Amino acid sequence: MGVRMEHGNPNSVEEFVEVEKQFLINVYRRQPVVLEYGWGARVVDINGKEYIDLVAGIAVNSIGHAHPTVVEAICNQAKKLIHTSNLYYTRPQINLAIKLKELTGMDRFFFCNSGTEAVEGALKFARKVTGKKNFIAFSGSFHGRSMGALSVTFPEKYRNPFLPLLEGVEFVEFNNPDNIISKINRDTAGIVVELVQGEGGVNVAEKDFVKALIDVRNDYDCLLIVDEVQTGFGRTGRWFAKDHFALKPDIITMAKAMGGGIPIGGIGVTEEVARVLTPGDHASTFGGNPFACSASLATIKVIEEEKLVEKAKVDGEYFMKSLKKLPVNEVRGLGMMIGVDVNNASEVVNEALKRGLLVNNTSNNTLRLVPPLVITRDEIDKAVEILGDIITGQ
Numbered sequence: 001m002g003v004r005m006e007h008g009n010p011n012s013v014e015e016f017v018e019v020e021k022q023f024l025i026n027v028y029r030r031q032p033v034v035l036e037y038g039w040g041a042r043v044v045d046i047n048g049k050e051y052i053d054l055v056a057g058i059a060v061n062s063i064g065h066a067h068p069t070v071v072e073a074i075c076n077q078a079k080k081l082i083h084t085s086n087l088y089y090t091r092p093q094i095n096l097a098i099k100l101k102e103l104t105g106m107d108r109f110f111f112c113n114s115g116t117e118a119v120e121g122a123l124k125f126a127r128k129v130t131g132k133k134n135f136i137a138f139s140g141s142f143h144g145r146s147m148g149a150l151s152v153t154f155p156e157k158y159r160n161p162f163l164p165l166l167e168g169v170e171f172v173e174f175n176n177p178d179n180i181i182s183k184i185n186r187d188t189a190g191i192v193v194e195l196v197q198g199e200g201g202v203n204v205a206e207k208d209f210v211k212a213l214i215d216v217r218n219d220y221d222c223l224l225i226v227d228e229v230q231t232g233f234g235r236t237g238r239w240f241a242k243d244h245f246a247l248k249p250d251i252i253t254m255a256k257a258m259g260g261g262i263p264i265g266g267i268g269v270t271e272e273v274a275r276v277l278t279p280g281d282h283a284s285t286f287g288g289n290p291f292a293c294s295a296s297l298a299t300i301k302v303i304e305e306e307k308l309v310e311k312a313k314v315d316g317e318y319f320m321k322s323l324k325k326l327p328v329n330e331v332r333g334l335g336m337m338i339g340v341d342v343n344n345a346s347e348v349v350n351e352a353l354k355r356g357l358l359v360n361n362t363s364n365n366t367l368r369l370v371p372p373l374v375i376t377r378d379e380i381d382k383a384v385e386i387l388g389d390i391i392t393g394q
């Protein structure tokens, strides 16, 4: 096949696959495509083939690829100061915290580099603040793969190879308000929940379930940790999924769309939680560096200027309505976070790639559609047409 390893410069998809086998650790299942550049909701591979992107880097590229506002902001920041550590103050970090307070209603913030790290920190904060040790999480949950975050992640196939994990985690059926009470106890530090489960197959929390969460939180004096890593920054048609429920959690976690593709995560807490935390309780060398924070500020500016939260709501409804006309098992979701149940999701994903559409599936035959929020109506129509053709065998 002639893989030119000595140059470190593979040229065909086959060569990339071969190089991956030799040089990368085999933990990802990748599609056979090498992406080179993109704009808006489009990406182009090394052969010049164009794709409509319904994956958006797994709900990250909400403002689309190569948005000029973010490109300019990060270029300007890179020329000034990329990193300083948290031994010093920088303008972008402070400005981001002030902006997030306005957007989330949470009081104070900690910055990290990913969703997993945000969840990990949230679990630590909950233990320190409550002095308790147990957690409640839910069937279908996904919160990351570090030892703490993995402990509250539901699928056994992810957890079992790494046991023992955190003690005292109980999984309760998602959307079943009666079940929480049976598992909660006086040593419960926190309840960790996604209000729209992403990896679990796009399951939207019901109002009575959320009410039950609030009730038990109040009765048992534990913390409610809402994981907004995937749902945050407009994805569901509100700035944060908690806003659909007028919910005020004790802690929220965020990441993914927060930096327009530059790695950044965050934890937002109430003043009561923040008050208990002291230097040394948690830290991150890279977390909140000026480069990542300026990317996040520019991303938020784009979301505001282009009214992408409202667009996610309106165009998400349009998208779902069109999908419901297809012969699929179920369409559900909130805003631009849409799950489509089909009979053989991985085959649909593979065929879609051939037809110029990037789609992703969760383990339970659900297509998870989380496109850039800037996707156009024409692109939505085209995506529905391609999916329809595949599903009806055309």
Ligand SMILES: Cc1ncc(COP(=O)(O)O)c(C=O)c1O
Residues within 6 Å of the ligand: 058, 114, 115, 116, 117, 119, 142, 143, 144, 145, 194, 198, 199, 227, 228, 229, 230, 255, 256
């Ligand atoms: C709800 C939720 N929490 C946490 C994570 C972990 O985030 P990351 O992959 O950035 O570590 C994810 C990732 O898919 C997620 O969807």
